[in-house]
Amino acid sequence: MVRPASHKVLAAASEVGEQLKTWRKLLGLTAEQLSQRAGIARSTLRRIEQGDAAVNFQAVLRTMNALGILDRMSQATDPYETDFGRARADQTLPERVRS
Numbered sequence: 001m002v003r004p005a006s007h008k009v010l011a012a013a014s015e016v017g018e019q020l021k022t023w024r025k026l027l028g029l030t031a032e033q034l035s036q037r038a039g040i041a042r043s044t045l046r047r048i049e050q051g052d053a054a055v056n057f058q059a060v061l062r063t064m065n066a067l068g069i070l071d072r073m074s075q076a077t078d079p080y081e082t083d084f085g086r087a088r089a090d091q092t093l094p095e096r097v098r099s
Helices: 007-026 031-038 042-049 057-067 070-076 083-087
Strands: none
Touching: 007 042, 007 057, 031 042, 031 057, 042 057, 057 070
């Protein structure tokens, strides 16, 4: 069973969607142009820009790639780019974490 998204997740999806829309406009792209470049339906791009947290993750990544910002997302999620990650870099990570 899938739990409903938390308020924090929904707020983040909305913020990311708005930021991607701003990137599109700064680059002078129409929604149709960006959806074609990303290889997604125009309706999917609309859902991403409106902050729909249920959109396929691949569609979001393809949109970021088409905007030229996919590398920034990858860097933002790199644990070794944080003080905590760098401090723990010498530790061997477990193959599997059990819950």
